[in-house]
Each structure stands twice: as structure tokens, then as C-alpha cells.
Amino acid sequence: MIQVFFLKTLSAQLSIATAALLVRAATLKNITVSVPEGTSNHGDPRLLCTPTRWTDVIVFFLGNYVAHAGTVIVLPGEGIKSAAIIAAVSLLFPIAGVQRGIKAIESWANFAMTDLEIAARAGALCMVVRKEYPNWIPQKDDAMSNAILKISVRSYKALLAKSGNSLHPVACEDESGLTFDRLGL
């Protein structure tokens, strides 16, 4: 950020306490150099402040703020729309990307053993699931596990009444297996 090269225009002769840039801190001496109008030291003999040019402002904003938008973590397979929005929001509010960043660190993905586990930790895997009622429809040959059967006593009595039709105890270890007496109901 050395501005010495830009001292040509509109220079006023200013005598300021300036030391050669590489001189040790203890020794400051007065020399006369040309600096742009508006140069000051803000009352600190160790500062040399030259006026800001518009390019300085642009570099300041690009380097400090805009560059950050390019560092935001993109989710696996994330579309351009979503990625652009999070980048834009991060440009205004950098903390907006914190969840993605923390998740990426917390996942500890690269320390998993297999490629699949790394991908799972990175959130790059998905699976097919059933939609909740009423979307899913049963079909012949579906085999289910971890299901719950809910059937009322009244239903069961009705089933027993029609037994042979709706309810088929196909194989029972003991014949009295499915009676209410046995169940104490």
C-alpha cells in the first residue's frame, strides 16, 4: 500500500515528519517530499496518510468483502440458484455461511475410512424413502419390516366371527393361540 508512485498530481509541498520507510522506529527525521493534497499524519508522526483514490476504495471492498463471497461452501450438488443466493447473502452478512462452514468442519469427513463414508459425512448421499400418508400406496409383493399393526378388539372379534374368510390362522403352534381367553381380554 505504498502510495509513493502516485505523488505526481496536484502536489503541494508539505514538510512532514517522514522517515525513510526502512529506517528503525526510533529515528524519525524531517525531510521534504512531494505528496498529494490532503495528506496528513492524523497527529501521529509515525503515520503517512494520503488521500484515498477511487481505485483504493474498490480494492478495499473487493479484497475484504467481495472475495469472501467466493469462499462460501457449496453443498453437494447444489444448484446455481441456491449457491448464488447464499454467496450474495454472505457478501452482505458473512455469518450467514456459518452453518455450512461449521458443518463442513464438524463432519470430519476426510477422516472417514471409505469413500462412501466420506460422502455420507459430507452430506452427499441420499436415499429413497416412502412419502407419508396418503401418498404411498401398497402394492403386491411389497415386503415390509418394522411395521406396526394396530387392530382393535372389536375388529378382531369381527374377524373371528367371519373366520375362514378374512382371517386365516395358517399355522399355529398351538390351536388356542389366537383366542381372547388366552389373552385375558
Place this chain on the structure above:
Amino acid sequence: LDYKGIIVSVIKAPWYEFKDRHHDRKIHGTCRLPHGYTLAAVPRDAAFLPQAEGDEFSLSSNYSAIKAMVAIAQSIYAGTTLYNARGDQINKYGYAAFGLTVTPYLVMSIVNLIGALITPQYPCLYVVGSTVLDEARRRNECHVDGTVGRLIEIEASTSFEMSSQSTQDTFSYWTCSSLSFKLSSSGPDLRARFNGLPIAKVGLASWPSEQTSSLELLLEERSGHVKESFDLPILTGHSEENDWNDAIYLPTCPLIKRTGKANTNSHVNRWGIVVYDEEQPRLISLGTNRGASLWAWGSRSYAALTSLLSLAIIGGLSHFNRGSSSRAQRGWTMAWWVVGVGIGVFLTLIPSWHWQGGWQLVMWISLILSLGSSAIGGFIVVGEMFVSYGQFIRIT
């Protein structure tokens, strides 16, 4: 009494809570799912069937070198800006100093850099094989290609828990968890065939009193190995059409073996909770994905800590002195910071940006613009301070 049949209904799996979050995401290969199926994220600590010996399996991912370099460059630049803010600039502008406003950007760029080094990037999502995928493939208009690996699924144990808020005396039901069944058809009717059904004895333990709002039901598993096999007619209509609301409830996803702390077994035992009321039939599962919710809170508190870190740096350097900053300078820079933290924490509550329909997009944009005004104001104030302060060289 006439028995019409039983309905089969899909309910939320208590062991894994997921949100539909794959709109707008690219899927590897082809993935056209039949009606009644959707995609959900695989738990991050899922276990997979081992590959056959000698089979090298690799999944393409990449580390974005450009992203890492941008993050390093930004961190150095912002670090320099912050370093130069010490002294005169902070004396002049206090905690509103323009050099301090880069702090959250610096902190987040470092977080993103570490994150990008630890977690590779994937150009798309991969579908993993499972029994539900097999089931979906048996249906028409299912076309899924390019799956990777296969999940390990486990059967829930046969524990019972029951509660009821019903005060009626007709609440005794048979319930069982972890039952497996197969649907078969005899003629046009679909039937559920149960094999090896463990049937519980359900009896009344205590009547509800005024003190307790819930009923305790005494449950007793029948001893020995039960080998009944029977089938029930399936109703495919709505539950209202079924007089007695007899039902087979299926979980949305199978119980998946996981390697992490979220021990699946602790959730399994909570499966199979039926709350039945003739007036208001409903099923409540007490199971929650405890591991995941703890994780979510952990993630949220880390997010909050990261936000506070930037505040700590600002406070540490400026001691929260006002300097000779104007009220506008302090107001805009602080409003910018506060809104930023608010948005950061808010975004941990919604997993990714998705919207249905244009009005939601409009809503998001207007929300961002209205909140963004604080950032725009901050930028203007920073630019103004930067210009009036000037470019400086520290002579040491």
C-alpha cells in the same frame, strides 16, 4: 359385525428425522421416482455394506483449489486491514472503525477455508441402495440409475410401549412392533400376510384418574416363539372410510445401522407406540432422533460462538470505546453486525434455500433486501470513513 379391512399407512420413522431438502440439487445418474416416494439425506454416520474383497470403490469428489486460494488471499488481506486498524484508526472511530468491520469476514473466511480442506466437494448427490429403493423399483415409472453402495438395515426389537389419552373403555388393542409382512393378492384384493407375528397381551393396568391424563397399559409379550401366520384384507381408501381404523403403520424409512453416537438401539425401543382414540385416531411416536437433534444444537452453538468470536475481536481491539465516531457510523456498523449474526443463527434453522412458487422467492428477496439495507448502510459508512481517513503508511 362386518369386517372391511385394514389400511396401510406410512408414518414418520421415529429413528430418523429428515426434511425434504433436495429441491434444486443435482442427482447423479437418473432418478425418477414413482408416486409415493421421495429422497432424503442419508444420516451422516450411516454404515454401508462392505465392498467385495478386492473391489476398489471410489466416488469422485474434488477439493476446490481456487476456493481455498481465495479464502487464503481474503484472510491475508482482511487480516492486514484489521492489523492496520490498530492505533490511530480505532482511536478516531472507536468500535465503528472501518477496519474492524472486516472481522466477521475474516473469521468466516478462515472457517470456510478449514471446512473446504476437511470436507471435499461433490458435484452432485448420490443415491444409495436400500430395500425401499428395491420396493420403488418394483413399481411402474421408477427409473433410478447410478446408485452407489448399499445401506445396512436392521430390524427393530420387539419392545412395547403404550399410552393412551382416551378415557373410553374401548381402547384395548393389539399392537406389535417390528412385524414383517408381505403383501399378496387373492383375486383383486390385496392382503397382508404376517409370518411369525409376535403378539402382545394388552390389558388395562389402571384407569385414568383426574391426576393422570394418560392411561397405562399393561403389556406382556407372549413367551416363546410364536409362529402364527394369517392375512388381513387391505383397504386402499382413506382412513375415514375404515370404520375402526385398523391399520398397519409403516415407517418412512427402514432402521439404518449407524456408526456414530446416535445409537440406533436407544430409539428402536420407542417404536411401536399407539395412541388410539375412537373419536380421534392418531398415532404418536415418542421416538426422536436424539443424536441428530443434539448435533443440530451443537452446530447452532458453534455458529453462535463463531459470531461471538468476531465480536470479541472487535471489543478486544477497540475496548468498545466510541472514539470520535458519529452516531450514524456506530449505528450502521453495529446494525450490520447484529443483523448478520441474526441471519447466521436463523439460517441454521432452515437447511437450504428452497422455495415453492414465485411468491416465496419474492418473499425471500424482499426479506433479504430489507435486512440487507443495514449491510448496504454499513458499506456506505465504511466507504465514507475510508475516504475521509485516507490511505496510510505506518512508519516503524
